[in-house]
Amino acid sequence: MVIKQMTAAEVSKKVIDKSDLFILDxxxxxxxxxxxxxxxxxxxxxxxxxxxxDGVEADQIPANEEILVVCAKEGSSVMVAEMLxxxxxxxxYLKGGMKAWSEHLEPMxxxxxxxxxxIYQFVRLGKGCLSYMVVSNGEAAVIDSTxxxxxxxxxxxxxxxxxxxxxxxxxxxxxxSGGRRIAERTNxxxxxxxxxxxxxxxxxxxxxxGKVIRIGHTAIDxxxxxxxxxxxxxxxxxxxxxYLLSGDILFIDSIGRPDxxxxxxxxxxxxxxxxxxxYKELPDELIVLPSHFMIIDELNEDGSVAKKLGAxxxxxxxxxxxxxxEFRELVTGNLPPQPNAYQEIRETNMGKIEPNDEKQREMEIxxxxxxxx
Numbered sequence: 001m002v003i004k005q006m007t008a009a010e011v012s013k014k015v016i017d018k019s020d021l022f023i024l025d026x027x028x029x030x031x032x033x034x035x036x037x038x039x040x041x042x043x044x045x046x047x048x049x050x051x052x053x054d055g056v057e058a059d060q061i062p063a064n065e066e067i068l069v070v071c072a073k074e075g076s077s078v079m080v081a082e083m084l085x086x087x088x089x090x091x092x093y094l095k096g097g098m099k100a101w102s103e104h105l106e107p108m109x110x111x112x113x114x115x116x117x118x119i120y121q122f123v124r125l126g127k128g129c130l131s132y133m134v135v136s137n138g139e140a141a142v143i144d145s146t147x148x149x150x151x152x153x154x155x156x157x158x159x160x161x162x163x164x165x166x167x168x169x170x171x172x173x174x175x176x177s178g179g180r181r182i183a184e185r186t187n188x189x190x191x192x193x194x195x196x197x198x199x200x201x202x203x204x205x206x207x208x209x210g211k212v213i214r215i216g217h218t219a220i221d222x223x224x225x226x227x228x229x230x231x232x233x234x235x236x237x238x239x240x241x242x243y244l245l246s247g248d249i250l251f252i253d254s255i256g257r258p259d260x261x262x263x264x265x266x267x268x269x270x271x272x273x274x275x276x277x278x279y280k281e282l283p284d285e286l287i288v289l290p291s292h293f294m295i296i297d298e299l300n301e302d303g304s305v306a307k308k309l310g311a312x313x314x315x316x317x318x319x320x321x322x323x324x325x326e327f328r329e330l331v332t333g334n335l336p337p338q339p340n341a342y343q344e345i346r347e348t349n350m351g352k353i354e355p356n357d358e359k360q361r362e363m364e365i366x367x368x369x370x371x372x373x
């Protein structure tokens with residue numbers, strides 16, 4: 001019997017299209033509760049694989065819905081899918097399991113630049129990560145890339161541009177950056193905020209406030225705006241006077257957490273200064289492009305994550321707390337659990353350790369936890 005499979009790309013399309021899907025997740029209950037595939041019209045049932053060895057009770061699974069069986073790596077879901085298919089149900093398994101879901105990137109065009117060129121967003125639905133490519137006159141800059149670097153290299157090749165600059169808005173603690181490896185493969189300049197790079201073991205170009213990095217031969221400037229709070233070196237970028245890449249400082253529905261170096265009480269003041277003073281001085285019409293999203297509701301109709309700064313100042317609760325003491329209490333009192341293996345991820349991004357590919361996958365497994373809840 002040939003069992004149908006569904007790829008992470010196909011699941012991503014269902015998320016973006018708001019399609020119906022019934023997901024039978026056969027991982028352990030704790031893993032399911034920690035992190036699962038999310039979709040606005042998805043239904044879920046979690047039954048651990050070992051509880052299904054004697055078969056699946058017919059009344060637990062809908063007979064008239066498309067069913068996707070999900071496990072960590074694929075193997076268990078194949079066997080459960082076989083059982084359900086033999087029972088006459090329309091069922092597929094997720095190819096590569098949750099590991100494949102965590103690594104899939106969905107590229108989409110955000111908009112045109114003034115003098116030619118475009119900006120693209122790469123949406124990592126399974127992890128809530130967002131990365132970017134700015135393209136102008138045959139050159140490109142990649143910002144906040146993931147470790148799946150072939151996606152960016154292949155995309156640049158497909159649209160006929162050379163990657164000349166790679167930037168990270170800050171030293172990431174929730175996912176492994178591919179920035180240094182992209183720079184090595186393309187001979188691009190790799191830029192980091194120097195205050196976040198005190199312990200890195202490699203050479204980099206310092207990103208500092210007022211720094212302008214030109215992409216192509218047109219007036220497409222990436223202007224660095226020092227914006228501490230998530231990390232001490234966090235740096236935002238204003239691109240083409242249209243887009244604000246906010247890193248992990250400001251999200252669509254929340255604000256960045258200041259504690260991933262264990263300094264929440266020290267950095268919460270920087271976070272407020274960035275959001276309530278530095279960002280407040282920027283034009284309301286700037287389109288905010290964050291480096292993460294927290295919940296599926298933050299996606300626009302086309303699957304992108306973007307919103308004007310003025311709208312965020314109107315709607316985002318984290319930007320509307322007048323009392324500083326209340327702000328401090330909200331931020332430090334509503335911190336989610338630390339990202340999985342975040343210390344090891346930081347050390348990897350510093351170049352201090354070099355885990356193999358499988359270890360890197362394990363380190364990143366789990367949801368995005370960069371925001372205040």
